[in-house]
Amino acid sequence: xxxxxxxxxxxxxxxxxxxxxxxxxxxxxxxxxxxxxxxxxxxxxxxxxxxxxxxxxxxxxxxxxxxxxxxxxxxxxxxxxxxxxxxxxxxxxxxxxxxxxxxxxxxxxxxxxxxxxxxxxxxxxxxxxxxxxxxxxxxxxxxxxxxxxxxxxxxxxxxxxxxxxxxxxxxxxxxxxxxxxxxxxxxxxxxxxxxxxxxxxxxxxxxxxxxxxxxxxxxxxxxxxxxxxxxxxxxxxxxxxxxxxxxxxxxxxxxxxxxxxxxxxxxxxxxxxxxxxxxxxxxxxxxxxxxxxxxxxxxxxxxxxxxxxxxxxxxxxxxxxxxxxxxxxxx
Amino acid sequence: xxxxxxxxxxxxxxxxxxxxxxxxxxxxxxxxxxxxxxxxxxxxxxxxxxxxxxxxxxxxxxxxxxxxxxxxxxxxxxxxxxxxxxxxxxxxxxxxxxxxxxxxxxxxxxxxxxxxxxxxxxxxxxxxxxxxxxxxxxxxxxxxxxxxxxxxxxxxxxxxxxxxxxxxxxxxxxxxxxxxxxxxxxxxxxxxxxxxxxxxxxxxxxxxxxxxxxxxxxxxxxxxxxxxxxxxxxxxxxxxxxxxxxxxxxxxxxxxxxxxxxxxxxxxxxxxxxxxxxxxxxxxxxxxxxxxxxxxxxxxxxxxxxxxxxxxxxxxxxxxxxxxxxxxxxxxxxxxxxxxxxxxxxxxxxxxxxxxxxxxxxxxxxxxxxxxxxxxxxxxxxxxxxxxxxxxxxxxxxxxxxxxxxxxxxxxxxxxxxxxxxxxxxxxxxxxxxxx
Numbered sequence: 001x002x003x004x005x006x007x008x009x010x011x012x013x014x015x016x017x018x019x020x021x022x023x024x025x026x027x028x029x030x031x032x033x034x035x036x037x038x039x040x041x042x043x044x045x046x047x048x049x050x051x052x053x054x055x056x057x058x059x060x061x062x063x064x065x066x067x068x069x070x071x072x073x074x075x076x077x078x079x080x081x082x083x084x085x086x087x088x089x090x091x092x093x094x095x096x097x098x099x100x101x102x103x104x105x106x107x108x109x110x111x112x113x114x115x116x117x118x119x120x121x122x123x124x125x126x127x128x129x130x131x132x133x134x135x136x137x138x139x140x141x142x143x144x145x146x147x148x149x150x151x152x153x154x155x156x157x158x159x160x161x162x163x164x165x166x167x168x169x170x171x172x173x174x175x176x177x178x179x180x181x182x183x184x185x186x187x188x189x190x191x192x193x194x195x196x197x198x199x200x201x202x203x204x205x206x207x208x209x210x211x212x213x214x215x216x217x218x219x220x221x222x223x224x225x226x227x228x229x230x231x232x233x234x235x236x237x238x239x240x241x242x243x244x245x246x247x248x249x250x251x252x253x254x255x256x257x258x259x260x261x262x263x264x265x266x267x268x269x270x271x272x273x274x275x276x277x278x279x280x281x282x283x284x285x286x287x288x289x290x291x292x293x294x295x296x297x298x299x300x301x302x303x304x305x306x307x308x309x310x311x312x313x314x315x316x317x318x319x320x321x322x323x324x325x326x327x328x329x330x331x
Numbered sequence: 332x333x334x335x336x337x338x339x340x341x342x343x344x345x346x347x348x349x350x351x352x353x354x355x356x357x358x359x360x361x362x363x364x365x366x367x368x369x370x371x372x373x374x375x376x377x378x379x380x381x382x383x384x385x386x387x388x389x390x391x392x393x394x395x396x397x398x399x400x401x402x403x404x405x406x407x408x409x410x411x412x413x414x415x416x417x418x419x420x421x422x423x424x425x426x427x428x429x430x431x432x433x434x435x436x437x438x439x440x441x442x443x444x445x446x447x448x449x450x451x452x453x454x455x456x457x458x459x460x461x462x463x464x465x466x467x468x469x470x471x472x473x474x475x476x477x478x479x480x481x482x483x484x485x486x487x488x489x490x491x492x493x494x495x496x497x498x499x500x501x502x503x504x505x506x507x508x509x510x511x512x513x514x515x516x517x518x519x520x521x522x523x524x525x526x527x528x529x530x531x532x533x534x535x536x537x538x539x540x541x542x543x544x545x546x547x548x549x550x551x552x553x554x555x556x557x558x559x560x561x562x563x564x565x566x567x568x569x570x571x572x573x574x575x576x577x578x579x580x581x582x583x584x585x586x587x588x589x590x591x592x593x594x595x596x597x598x599x600x601x602x603x604x605x606x607x608x609x610x611x612x613x614x615x616x617x618x619x620x621x622x623x624x625x626x627x628x629x630x631x632x633x634x635x636x637x638x639x640x641x642x643x644x645x646x647x648x649x650x651x652x653x654x655x656x657x658x659x660x661x662x663x664x665x666x667x668x669x670x671x672x673x674x675x676x677x678x679x680x681x682x683x684x685x686x687x688x689x690x691x692x693x694x695x696x697x698x699x700x701x702x703x704x705x706x707x708x709x710x711x712x713x714x715x716x717x718x719x720x721x722x723x724x725x726x727x728x729x730x731x732x733x734x735x736x737x738x739x740x741x742x743x744x745x746x747x748x749x750x751x752x753x754x755x756x757x758x759x760x761x762x763x764x765x766x767x
Contacts, residue, residue: 004665007666009421010653010752012751015659017742019745021696119695267702318733
């Protein structure tokens with residue numbers, strides 16, 4: 001008789017797709033690299049310093065928290081690395097190096113781990129941290145002119161600043177004095193990883209190709225912003241106004257990398273459309289009527305808080321059921 | 332018309348190891364082991380006694396229940412035991428053990444018959460007596476499916492999708508016995524009083540399509556419907572919706588939307604039973620997987636212990652980590668090679684380290700890949716949350732009872748969660764509570 005010496009018995013299915021959480025996070029990291037390259041080109045090597053400090057501290061906080069609470073370490077899944085990179089991308093390149101450390105501490109411990117770790121946080125950790133870091137409003141809104149030489153480690157002082165295109169659009173209600181191409185390539189003031197729409201789009205295409213994300217949220221989000229700004233322009237050229245609005249601020253970074261954060265976005269298809277449209281509406285609302293020229297972070301955070309309810313009411317129609325009328329008996 | 336369903340997964344087909352290998356007949360084993368329950372429905376009672384001498388094809392167990400199928404001796408010889416033995420489902424079941432006398436003495440009931448003039452009821456009677464069950468996997472008695480569908484069914488569908496990875500038995504049957512399949516389809520059409528049947532076949536079996544066409548000849552009443560290779564294309568409800576555009580309502584049967592689905596080899600078995608009087612005694616079984624030395628498609632007598640199949644394929648080239656009866660998506664893990672091939676067996680797979688290893692689950696990251704994969708349009712993300720926390724009411728509301736356990740969500744899950752296992756537990760608990 002042939003003996004089965006080491007077989008295991010489990011419930012079917014017995015095979016798995018090769019992608020796991022770690023490989024997905026690594027894909028996200030790869031997709032974020034073009035933006036880092038452009039950020040480094042525009043703002044100089046200090047962009048790399050900030051990102052490195054942010055990543056190391058994010059991973060450290062995750063490791064430290066789990067060590068302290070004697071939980072199994074999850075730093076291997078690379079999700080903390082993604083949080084670190086995203087937070088850095090949301091900071092001005094002139095920020096002091098302690099800022100990303102405080103930010104990632106807030107993101108990883110308060111927003112992520114205290115809610116139960118990966119998959120359990122209801123807000124995007126990097127965005128929540130960014131909102132928290134506005135406790136230092138001056139640091140968070142110092143936009144250095146592109147291609148300014150900055151020290152690698154010391155906090156820069158007295159830098160020449162440039163208004164972001166969105167600020168110009170908001171406060172003078174005119175088109176900014178940069179070209180659309182300059183905006184697409186990120187030759188503008190802004191956070192270190194958000195300025196280059198093209199680099200972020202390239203990353204987005206990679207994520208689509210690798211099936212890490214679906215187009216639903218980014219298309220709904222960017223589409224809503226585009227439609228609203230085209231039909232309700234504040235300048236005299238709707239098309240240009242729309243182009244600047246779509247390329248400006250953190251929209252690309254937000255729509256492609258932040259609003260698609262798994263934990264804090266809906267899982268249903270309809271829900272993802274609703275979520276994206278909601279983000280777009282709130283973004284334009286803040287940009288037009290708020291006191292702040294940018295609205296991406298807060299719109300995503302607001303929509304993060306609605307995910308449970310969206311998921312609950314956007315369940316797909318199950319196979320073999322008909323859409324029931326209001327008041328009709330459920331099958 | 333769309334030629335695929337919504338959702339699903341694309342596991343690597345892995346069929347090349349056996350798709351080009353002709354079916355080989357496996358020599359009958361010295362001892363065959365026949366559980367009295369190899370089908371969905373009531374268990375049979377043995378109608379032979381210890382020490383009886385039985386003929387090949389003689390009925391040895393039967394039941395008076397409607398949903399059941401008799402069992403036949405698959406060798407001639409002596410009954411040497413009627414006792415509880417291990418069944419591939421992991422439990423012990425009453426089993427009739429026959430010592431083969433190698434005479435292959437045919438039972439007198441097995442003879443060719445002129446069936447052209449037989450009525451539908453007579454044909455159904457023959458199918459019932461032949462113990463034929465669905466060859467696709469669930470092993471539902473074929474005569475019951477026919478009887479409960481007559482008068483309702485206007486769409487006869489033949490399932491040649493074979494969407495499970497590794498398995499090539501239906502593919503080989505189409506290539507080598509297309510005439511029997513077409514013969515069976517013709518008989519089924521007559522019973523249902525239909526003048527049309529549709530064969531759904533995944534396009535990864537291109538070479539079988541011309542063979543089928545040739546077997547069909549100039550007839551216009553049997554159509555071939557190409558399907559996109561995707562898992563679970565061969566799931567009954569998905570196949571019906573692709574071919575007819577009708578969705579089987581939750582809790583209903585295919586007949587309720589006028590459809591009946593039969594596996595290709597079920598058709599072959601119907602043909603053999605009706606034209607030659609041969610009961611269900613054999614299965615074509617794909618033996619494959621990374622631990623198998625020389626993968627093959629074997630023509631095996633039901634009741635043959637798995638060990639014989641492994642020996643016939645050159646034994647294990649590596650110590651297997653997992654042995655499956657059925658495909659990798661829905662097959663049942665085995666822990667002993669004593670268990671026999673039963674009526675629902677279409678493959679035996681053995682995996683060595685890489686594929687068979689146990690994978691530790693991590694936390695759900697809410698990526699929604701399971702939602703995209705579910706062919707039943709469920710939301711496995713939340714179902715899992717509720718089933719793990721034993722919120723059975725929510726599980727029901729989220730449609731756990733509609734889950735067909737195809738495993739597409741589980742396959743896609745990057746957190747390596749055991750979703751289907753969790754849903755099975757929830758279903759069990761809900762059904763138990765209902766019985767109380």
